[in-house]
Amino acid sequence: MRLSIYYYLGNPQLSIMKRPRPAPRVEEKLFLTIWDDEAVDPRFTGGKGAGLAKIYRAIAELKALGLPVDVPFAVILAPPFIRRLLATNPEILEKVRELEEALARGEEVGPLLAEIRELIMKLEFPPELDRALDEAIELLRAEGLKAGKKEPIRIAVRSSGLAEDLPSASFAGQYETILNVRLSDKEEVKRAILRCLASVYGDRVADYRQKLRSRGLKIPSETEICSRGLFSIILQLMVDSEWSGVGFSIETESGHPKVFKSTAWLGLGELGVQGKVPTAEIFAAKLEDRRFVELFGRKVPGSVVCLGVNPPSKPQREMLRWDPEAGKNVIVEVEEPVDPRIVNDVQALLVSLAVEHLERTVGKGKPVDVEFAWENGRLYLLQVRPETVHAVRSKAIIETYVLEEEPPEDALLGIGLNVGTKIASGPLMPLALGDLSAEELSVRIRLLKRILKELVGRYNVKPILYTSITSPPWEPVMKRDLLAGIITELGNRTSHPAIISREEGLACSVGTKGLSEHLDELSDVYWGAACMSCDFVSVGEVGKDPVPEACPACGGELFKVVAKEPVTLDCTRGEARIYRGALKFRVEVREIREIPRPATKVAVNCGSPMEALNVSLIPGVSKVGLAREEFIAAWIQVHPVFCIKASKVRAEGGFWAPEVEELFPPGADPREEWVHRLTLGMGLIAASFYPREVILRFSDFKTNEYATLVGAVHYELECPRCGGGLALREYEECP
Numbered sequence: 001m002r003l004s005i006y007y008y009l010g011n012p013q014l015s016i017m018k019r020p021r022p023a024p025r026v027e028e029k030l031f032l033t034i035w036d037d038e039a040v041d042p043r044f045t046g047g048k049g050a051g052l053a054k055i056y057r058a059i060a061e062l063k064a065l066g067l068p069v070d071v072p073f074a075v076i077l078a079p080p081f082i083r084r085l086l087a088t089n090p091e092i093l094e095k096v097r098e099l100e101e102a103l104a105r106g107e108e109v110g111p112l113l114a115e116i117r118e119l120i121m122k123l124e125f126p127p128e129l130d131r132a133l134d135e136a137i138e139l140l141r142a143e144g145l146k147a148g149k150k151e152p153i154r155i156a157v158r159s160s161g162l163a164e165d166l167p168s169a170s171f172a173g174q175y176e177t178i179l180n181v182r183l184s185d186k187e188e189v190k191r192a193i194l195r196c197l198a199s200v201y202g203d204r205v206a207d208y209r210q211k212l213r214s215r216g217l218k219i220p221s222e223t224e225i226c227s228r229g230l231f232s233i234i235l236q237l238m239v240d241s242e243w244s245g246v247g248f249s250i251e252t253e254s255g256h257p258k259v260f261k262s263t264a265w266l267g268l269g270e271l272g273v274q275g276k277v278p279t280a281e282i283f284a285a286k287l288e289d290r291r292f293v294e295l296f297g298r299k300v301p302g303s304v305v306c307l308g309v310n311p312p313s314k315p316q317r318e319m320l321r322w323d324p325e326a327g328k329n330v331i332v333e334v335e336e337p338v339d340p341r342i343v344n345d346v347q348a349l350l351v352s353l354a355v356e357h358l359e360r361t362v363g364k365g366k367p368v369d370v371e372f373a374w375e376n377g378r379l380y381l382l383q384v385r386p387e388t389v390h391a392v393r394s395k396a397i398i399e400t401y402v403l404e405e406e407p408p409e410d411a412l413l414g415i416g417l418n419v420g421t422k423i424a425s426g427p428l429m430p431l432a433l434g435d436l437s438a439e440e441l442s443v444r445i446r447l448l449k450r451i452l453k454e455l456v457g458r459y460n461v462k463p464i465l466y467t468s469i470t471s472p473p474w475e476p477v478m479k480r481d482l483l484a485g486i487i488t489e490l491g492n493r494t495s496h497p498a499i500i501s502r503e504e505g506l507a508c509s510v511g512t513k514g515l516s517e518h519l520d521e522l523s524d525v526y527w528g529a530a531c532m533s534c535d536f537v538s539v540g541e542v543g544k545d546p547v548p549e550a551c552p553a554c555g556g557e558l559f560k561v562v563a564k565e566p567v568t569l570d571c572t573r574g575e576a577r578i579y580r581g582a583l584k585f586r587v588e589v590r591e592i593r594e595i596p597r598p599a600t601k602v603a604v605n606c607g608s609p610m611e612a613l614n615v616s617l618i619p620g621v622s623k624v625g626l627a628r629e630e631f632i633a634a635w636i637q638v639h640p641v642f643c644i645k646a647s648k649v650r651a652e653g654g655f656w657a658p659e660v661e662e663l664f665p666p667g668a669d670p671r672e673e674w675v676h677r678l679t680l681g682m683g684l685i686a687a688s689f690y691p692r693e694v695i696l697r698f699s700d701f702k703t704n705e706y707a708t709l710v711g712a713v714h715y716e717l718e719c720p721r722c723g724g725g726l727a728l729r730e731y732e733e734c735p
Contacts, residue, residue, distance in 0.1 A: 607631025642711025
């Protein structure tokens, strides 16, 4: 199926049995505000700009109820502005035509893209655009002062591509965003606009457009984008957030439509989106009927229930914030937070209510992805776009990955947060590229792409990439035809590697622990080398093919990588597990209409909250016949009796055990925290199957299923005959 995208054209006026009449002339506006009626049309403001305009209209209902929600004021430089700016140097269009021809031939276009970006950065604003920019700046300054901003008022300069934020093409993180641009310095504003515009011809953006074209999406040609100015740029007031987050009106891993999941972290948004800080998870359930809930002392209609907030896996030690003295965003140390969950219950409910409201009004009932921030007692909604993974996935097919062999006891190398439920195996390729600039990183990624293509072509090998974290410059290599999977040490399920892996259908582990400690145990199998000065690239087998010290073609420096022995990345067990060796697995693909429907009702046993999200989507399941509290306790990972005792010890001035510090937030009462997580686990199971029946059995007898939990050593029975752990019911059966 091909999706057509229409740009800055009047709506065609068609009538039955008549010749089409010409479209009315639409007056060209150099910029629009989010207040303008035309702003909701992405032909005039791009995907992101139209989203902001829609948020502005959608939240009027919430604001009328007295809720503290808002959207930062924004001006959008429209396609006519961009077209006239690019037209001031005809050489840009000539270079773009060369780019289009080179892409059609499959040639390397990195140097050509760099030339185009350089030409854009040298553009001069003609008088009419200069006057329009003055007017836009004055509007932003006036609205900033109304909002209580202090001089110098700062803005964010952001992209709004006309093919951006579509259900099948997000362009998430592709273009450059420039933060903290001072309105008082017009030249600074101009430079930021040019940087944002130049990013249209960034390596990763051009690569992404080509990928979409290859998949049948009707993206305009490079020449059309340039000659018609099919791009908008947003100038938006900055929000100095106390905490930030991303929300989905869908559960991101299973695609469950009745469970919302949002993430939140302290400070500005950048570190959280990059996956460099741990995040709290906000869970909410969507009901079939609307009811009134208590929020900020008001009765508010809504169809969501906040299930609870899961605190970060470990305390957030640093955050990003604006430093007025330094004149930039700085990373500062976080003292012990007042609320270890980042957000309180009222804020969590407001976030969930806002996400549900935007799904209903802006998304027209389809899942959305929302960025938000909290500043001075108000929730600011910064962006809304369609969810791009589960929204386009066929609901008529169930794909199940099954590990066919049990891993050896010593095969486990690391554990992380799973993204999706796939399995992949391949040589592990560790990469530590350090703290490079975006431009330097892009150069190395281009070289890596050439090496990966050579590995696939020569050995039919797709490695599993292992690095600290990925960012937009990595995207040219984050593809199914080059990689088997992705593993990152940092990150969460809404960070960059998770988002791109979902879109690409790659197995992925984020926030991975333990793997780095085992790297030296894995032997090198393949090597790859690409010249940083010419087109030379070569791959070989370690110990068989000699690795060149320098480029044999020009003598230049080589970029080198190694791929180690195979590992298996298993994301099917509620967490990501990395095993040594290429374990056998199979993929079962079933069409729903092929699944037989028995006459009897099917009930399932389900105790794991994360498993419930997937099991509840299986066709024909009528209810949960047995949900066991013991399995929820295993999800919590800490022994309940230990938590009761630990609460008393802490009250008497004691200290945390190190194992508990890794699982429970600092400052939390162990007993209260255990009860909170038990409630959240029960709520997730109930919400997953709602409105179907769930029968929960409490832990009414001693069970050895607690034996592996943190703190269990003090409270679990030990068999006097063999020394093993046991349940009371097993004692008589011990040999």
